[in-house]
Amino acid sequence: MQPSSRHFPENARRALADDRLRAMLDKSASGFRLRRRMAADxxxxxxxxxxxxxxxKDHTLAHLDLYLERFEAQVRAAGGTVHWCADAAGARDAILAICRAAGAKTVTKGKSMIAEEIAINDHLEAHGLVPVETDLGEYIVQLRKEPPSHIIAPAFHVxxxxxxESFRAAHTALDPARPLDEPSALLAxxxxxxxxxxxxxxxxxxxxNLLIAETGQTVIVTNEGNGDLTQTLPPVHIVLxxxxxxxxxxEDAATVLRLLARSATGQEFSAYTTFSAGPRRAADPDGPRAFHVVLLDNGRSALMDTEFREVLRCIRCGACMNHCPVYGAVGGHAYGWVYPGPLGAVLDPALIGLAEAKHLPNASTFCGRCEEVCPMRIPLPAMMRHWRRREAEQGLQPAVTRRGLALWAWFARRPALYHAAARLAARLLRRLARRSGTLAMLPGAGGWTRHRDLPAPEGRxxxxxxxxxxTGDGP
Amino acid sequence: MPAVGLFVTCLVDLFRPTVGFAAVRLLEDAGCTVAVPDGQTCCGQPAHNAGERGTARDLARRTIALFEGFDAVVVPSGSCAGMIRVHYPELLADDPEWAPRARRLAARTHELVSYLTDVLGVAAVTARHDGAVTYHDSCSGLRELGIREQPRRLLASVAGLELREMADTGACCGFGGTFCVKYPDISDRMVADKAAAIAATGADTVLAGDLGCLLNIAGKLSRDGSPIAVRHVAEVLSGLAGGTPPIGART
Amino acid sequence: MSGSRERILGGLRRRLGQPGGDDARRDAVERRLADHPRNPVPARALVPEPERVALFVAMATEAAATVERLPDTAAVADAVADLLASRNLPAAVRTAPDPLLAAVPWHTRPALTVSRGPAGDDDPVSVTGAFAGIAETGTLMLVSGPEHPTTLNFLPDTHIVVLPRRRIVATYEDAWDLLRRRSDAGGSWIPRTVNLVTGPSRTGDIEQTIQLGAHGPRSLHILLVEDADTASAAG
Incomplete structure (x- = not known):
């Protein structure tokens, strides 16, 4: 998808003005938080x-080249093919080539954030194929021509x-008299x-969700069973x-899976966890005839020797966004790219560039809830701070921020002047507030006083x- | 008698000296001698969070040099205490001279209420405060320093005080340093939610351990015309609340 | 494509590799794969057999599966026929060609139509065996192969699973151990598909309200057989 992360403040303002969105965000996020807490307890x-x-994950990342080689060997041993793709374009080409070789017209899809990352649907459509999302949430947002707003609950906002409305518009054979008021009717x-x-x-x-080096298995986790129908019924299965x-x-997968559902939905275990190795065997009565794994790098290996390596531990559970007050206020679309929330604030600048995504690591209070719940203990706030440092180093900060900080730092290194300035400000603000105790407006402080008063200092x-x-302070 | 260096913090110095005096009284009542070293300015957190490591390191070194002679450094703010305890050692980790000094200071630096309870073993205070209060857990104190039960324990010993917990006490108020002015609309949504949670308790006063959060919450309550009083927890614990109007109140 | 492979692996090696050579890294990987060590497992599952079975039943029930205990495989025919009747379902089942089910006396319920093979959309009910039951979360391990078409697990509205009590293990790791020990003429112990199934299909995608029967079965019924010939599962 085309990023709009550089417009995060405007995106956020639009989201904040949307009362329907607010109701959905409040309801959904609080449910996820409660259920995670109960499952963890x-x-x-x-x-x-x-x-x-x-x-x-740390061990695996430190040996990633070797584990990938083993994984590939095992997939081949099972009769599958691995396609290595350095970037999104490479992955799109690989998938299109497989589809064409199969003479494909219709492609069903299980939920995949990588598919969003490489915008495979647009690519397939542009080449005359019909991609159909089968995860209910993905199907809904596909009909609405929207990207998902949450990595595990794509229609979080709907x-x-x-x-x-979307079903009535898209399913033309649908009897207009048929009631669709209840979720059960919509599901049917x-x-x-x-x-x-x-x-x-x-x-x-x-x-x-996982790849297993020892066995060459790919693992998907779903509740609906859509992934299983997607990979079992058509003649060709592509894992992206x-x-x-x-x-x-x-055994390592078991540990990660114990964390995944509990962190994501608060379930003990998702309904379907499926391990796949290769195509249909000679005696198998069903299953795909061909099995392809499209392995995408797209900037990840470049993170290995940076302070962002640990974000590659992420298992995409979505707990960080469910617990993020900023995500909870603006929802996923405001972030302007595939990965929203604290994960996006760290990953998006790496994948689409800091110039495009610089707002995301800045739009955080560092409240720390994301790190508190991350099953992989990824230090997300520290990484957002690293992005801010790079932003400063690359001169990407707004000039007013840069100048303001420089001026403040000049004073902070000079105690006498710093205190004099504080004394002056205390008096001035007190005087401006008069007896009211607060200031409703202050030149240059519009960011504060747009929504809040400024409590006045005591005066000295x-x-x-x-x-x-x-007198005579000292140790 | 521990010799305590009080790190006042910029916001207390400028906006709310009463908190500084409340801290001094609580520390002295607990048997400390308190000094306020001249030359202290800012812990450097705004620079650190803006990615200005150079400036943050400079200010960290200044603070370390100024405070390393004390038995303990006490800070009436979880956020600034967290900066010294958690972030100084990582900021200066690659500096052979300063890394050990940063670690030593970090180990001796405490948020005020945590110092009173966890280090000095204070279990009760002698103050009186008639009314119902609710307590907001500031993010850094709660999640960086593990401060949650300590203020509640001391508040339970305040005569006349009833604590009414708000929903999701540890939800961020939306201050976040420069966040609140860089993203004022998002910050407003967060502080509006916080203000609603506070009001829902029916408490007449909201307390917290960090002046940043308190200014934010007081500013929002004031804009909404709410009569709820806003104070630093140390004001109530020290018994100094009676002598000064609440934050942002009419005088 | 091979260019990309070298680019990716080469980039990783450049960033991860050790200046003195990668022998130590290779050894670490080989050891880990050969030993496949266990990580911590939930203590709640590490209990004697009767409690383990009870935990399986409790967890499966919590996941919205239904569990019925039967004395032996011979009781399966009645249990299936009665279940279909009680739910007003058509008296037809599609079954897995599983030796475990070969002992089921379907002929005692002549009104029931029994066919074998993979499922289609016209099959409202399937009956399959299970490779293992996993107590910690009430999960079934279903393994693909000639004896167990995968479509039977997903296409029918009702999935009935015959699980011998002796196949209930404590943890996922125990189930993988069983699978690793399974002799396989093909040499590899790794099946094409391993389905871990915990309750029926569900979705929370509409306003985070949980509804059963999203794309897979609306109902998962487990027939827990006390004394069964485990020839199939032990295979």
């Missing part, structure tokens, strides 16, 4: 598993009334419609995955009053 080993999950409609699509499809594309998804063994500084009371 119920498992005494949860914190120990987080430590181990982090260690597994109300059931809006879903009904989508299920019937998509069942046909599963059977028509020539190619099924899924993502991968980024390189950092690999873990060494099924602590240091001033302290000096009057005592």
């Amino acid at each position: 119920r498992l005494p080993e949860f914190e120990a598993l987080r430590d181990r999950g982090r260690d597994i 109300s059931k009334e809006q879903v009904a 409609e989508a299920r019937a419609m998509l069942r046909r699509r599963f059977h028509e499809a020539d190619v099924g594309i899924t993502g991968a 995955a980024s390189i950092e998804k690999v873990v060494p063994t099924p 500084t602590f240091r001033e009053l302290w000096a009057e009371r005592r």
Whole structure:
């Protein structure tokens, strides 16, 4: 998708003015938070598993080249093919080539953020193929011609009334008299419609939550079962995955999977966790005839020797966004690219460039909730700070910020002047406030006073009053 | 008798000297001798969070040199205390001379209420405060320093005080240093949610341990015309609340 | 394509590799893959057999599966026929060609139509075996192969699974161990598809309201058989 991250402030303002969006965000995020808490509290080993999950991914990342080689060898041994793609264009070309070789017209898709990252749907459509999203949330946003607003709940922002509108517009055979007020009616409609699509499809594309080096298995986790129908019914199955998804063994996958559902939806385990190795075997009565893994780098290997390496531990559970007050205020679309929330604030600048995405790591209070809940213990706030440092080093900050900071720093290095300025400000602001105790307006402080008053200082500084009371301070 | 260096913080110095005096009283009541070293300015957090590591390091070195002679450094702010305790050692990690000094100072630096309870073992205060209060957990204090039960323990010992917890006490108020002026609309949504949670408790006063959050919350409540009083927790614990109007109140 | 492979792996090696050579890294990887060590597992599953079975039943039930306990495989035919009747479902099942199910006396319920093979959309009910039950989350491990077409797990509205009690293990790791030990004429122990199934299909994608039966089965019914011939599962 075309990024609009540089317009984050305007995107955010639009989102904040949308009352319907606000209602959806409040409801959805609070439910996710509550269920995660309950699931974590119920498992005494949860914190120990987080430590181990982090260690597994750190070990794997440190040996990623070797594990990827093993993974590839195992996929080939199972009769599959691995396609290495350095960038989004390479992955798009690889997928299109596979589809064309299969003579494909219709492509069903399981949920994949990598597919969003490489904008595969647009590419397939431009070449005459019909991609059909089969995850219910993805299907809804596809009909609405929107990107997903959340990595595990793509239609996080959509109300059931809006879903009904989209179905009525898209499903032309739908009887206008049929009520679609209830989620159950909407689900029944989508299920019937998509069942046909599963059977028509020539190619099924899924993502991968994990890749397993020892076995060459790709792993998807779903609740709907759409991923399984996507990969079992068509003759060709394409797995689209980024390189950092690999873990060494099924035992390591078990640890990560214990963390994933609990962190994401608060479930003990998702309904369907599927491990796939290669195409249909000789005696198999069903399953795809061909199995392809499209392995995407797209800037990830370049993070290996940077302070952002640890973001590659991410297992895409979405807990950071569910707990982020900024995401909770503006929703996923405001971020302007595939990965919203704290994860996006760290990953997006790496993938689409700091110039485009510089607002994202800045739009954080560093409240720390994301790091507190991240199952992989990724230090997200520290990484956002690293991006701010790079922004400063590259001179990407607005001039007014740069000059303001420089002026403040000049004073802060000179205690006498710093205190004099504080004394002056304390008096001045007190006088301006008169007896009201607050200032409703202050030149140059519009960012503060647009929505808040500024409480006035007491009038004299602590240091001033302290000096009057005592002398001879020192250790 | 521990010799305590009080790191006042910029906001307390400029906006709310009462908090500084409240800290001094609480520390002295607990048997400390308190000094306020001249030459202290800012801990450097604004520079650190803006990615200006050079400036942040300079200010860190200044602060370390100024405070390393004390038995303890006490800060009436979880955010500034967190800067010294957590971020100084990482900022100066590559500096062979300053890294050990940063680590030593970090180990001896404490947020005020945490110092009173966790280090000095203070279990009760003698203050009185008649009314219902609610307590906002500031992000850095809560998540960087693990301060949650300590202020509640001391508040429970204040005569006449009833604590009414708000929903999601640890939700960020939307201050975030320069965040609140860089993204004022998002910050407003956050502080509006916080103000609503505060009002829903029916408490007459909201307390917190960080002046940044308090100015933000007081400014929002004032703009909304709310009568809820806003104070630093140290004001109530020290018994100094009676002598000074709440933050942003009419005088 | 091969250019990309070298670019990616070369870039990784440049950033990760050790100046003195990569022998130590290679050894670490080989050891880890050969040993496939276990990580911590939830203590709640590490209990004696009766409690383990009870945990499986409780967790599967919590995940909205239904569990019915049967004395032996012979009871499966009645249980299936009665379930279909009680739910007003058509008296037809599509079954897996699983030796475990070969012992089921379907002929005692002549009104029931029984066919074998992969599922299509016309099959409202499937009956399959299970490779293992995993107590910690009430999860079934279903393994693809000639004896277990994968479509049976997903296309029918109702999926009935026959699970011998002896196949209930504590953790995912235990289930993988069973699979690793399974002798396989082809040499590799790795099946084409391993489905871990925990309850019926569901979605929360409309206003985060959980609804059952999104794309897969609306109903998952587990027949937990006390004394079953485990020939199929032990294979």
